[in-house]
Amino acid sequence: MRPRSYDVQSPGVTSVITLLTDYGLEDGFVATCHGVIISIAPEARIIDVCHLVPAGDIRRGAAILAQTLPYLPAGVHIAAVDPAAASARRSVAVEAGNRVFIGPDNGLLSWALLAAGGARVAYEITNADLFRTPVSPTFHGRDVYAPVAAHLCAGRKPADLGPEIPLERLLSLPAPTARLAEGAAEGEVLSVDRYGNVQLSVTADDLATLGIHVGDTLAVSMGRRQITVPFRDTYAAVPPGNLVAFTDSAALVAFAVNSGDASQRLGLPPGAHVRLARVGMA
Structure with a gap:
């Protein structure tokens, strides 16, 4: 990042x-x-x-x-x-x-x-x-x-x-990485909070640069796994139990499960690599 x-x-x-x-x-x-x-x-x-x-x-x-x-x-x-x-x-x-x-x-x-x-x-x-x-x-x-x-x-x-x-x-942690390449935003899991929300190093501005906005659907690549996730303004915009991507209070893209735990659902630990693109552009 x-x-x-x-x-x-x-x-x-x-x-x-x-x-x-x-x-x-x-x-x-x-x-x-x-x-x-x-x-x-x-x-x-x-x-x-x-x-x-x-x-x-x-x-x-x-x-x-x-x-x-x-x-x-x-x-x-x-x-x-x-x-x-x-x-x-x-x-x-x-x-x-x-x-x-x-x-x-x-x-x-x-x-x-x-x-x-x-x-x-x-x-x-x-x-x-x-x-x-x-x-x-x-x-x-x-x-x-x-x-x-x-x-x-x-x-x-x-x-x-x-x-x-x-x-x-002074000792420093490596800065979280994020970059735009070939129509996608590539980043990593920055942290996981107590609710199980998975915060990425990718910003909402990064997605906007790619023409991705609230209401679109994201193609998410996590190593060999690929899934689609709706990009909404809040985790409550999807039914309980559903996975969603949203912009958190730090202006970073995050995954959540409404009334659930996204970290358990996705199995993404801090540092894991993630690639985001709009469905149809991946």
């Missing part, structure tokens, strides 16, 4: 901290992070972006953060999705636009950094004076990210966090 630019340069609210994690809601992990932040920066406004990212799913976390970012006030954005949490991977703080992103250097932040206009400067988080101690090797969200974000809201500068890192040394 071609990187999308959003206007995230509006006046910032420096007391805002957002949280995106895979911690779930069954335990006290999220509340613990809230408590650490408030104990250091009592005036901080905390926005919970999502805590139900599938465990360790960096790609899903990256997609949620990047697609939510345009609607969040400027501030400090914590992202904690890390299947290698107990490893020696470093923690980073990255400035982009008038925002600071905090998280593991595992690619999780990379799509949001692009959405924010691109990273300007990055720091490795090493200043232990700003950590909660002792630091758990498996809970950096509580002991590193939360207190560091709170200290930033309380007036500390990102340069106080540790040494600067060359931007080219």
Whole structure:
């Protein structure tokens, strides 16, 4: 998918901290992070972006953060999705636009950094004076990210966090691919949400460029499988149990089953290749 630019340069609210994690809601992990932040920066406004990212799913976390970012006030954005949490991977703080992103250097932040206009400067988080101690090797969200974000809201500068890192040394996820070729849009599954909707890297504008509009029928190729899917304005435009393609709230093409699960129906995991054309043009 071609990187999308959003206007995230509006006046910032420096007391805002957002949280995106895979911690779930069954335990006290999220509340613990809230408590650490408030104990250091009592005036901080905390926005919970999502805590139900599938465990360790960096790609899903990256997609949620990047697609939510345009609607969040400027501030400090914590992202904690890390299947290698107990490893020696470093923690980073990255400035982009008038925002600071905090998280593991595992690619999780990379799509949001692009959405924010691109990273300007990055720091490795090493200043232990700003950590909660002792630091758990498996809970950096509580002991590193939360207190560091709170200290930033309380007036500390990102340069106080540790040494600067060359931007080219930050780990990045490969950008989702999408291209127009031979009358078709070729892309990949970007993510699958909790409803089983399958979001593609293909945009509604891509389809419009091909002359495909709401009301048409899509010829969908998924490897050796080929099916036809109606392209409608919402999943409710087809009877319950039927498959439909529509433009989702991120302006991306998605598959859904009305009152069902498209991911189970299609068996399309994130990264799977998909080709879309209008019936009669495939």
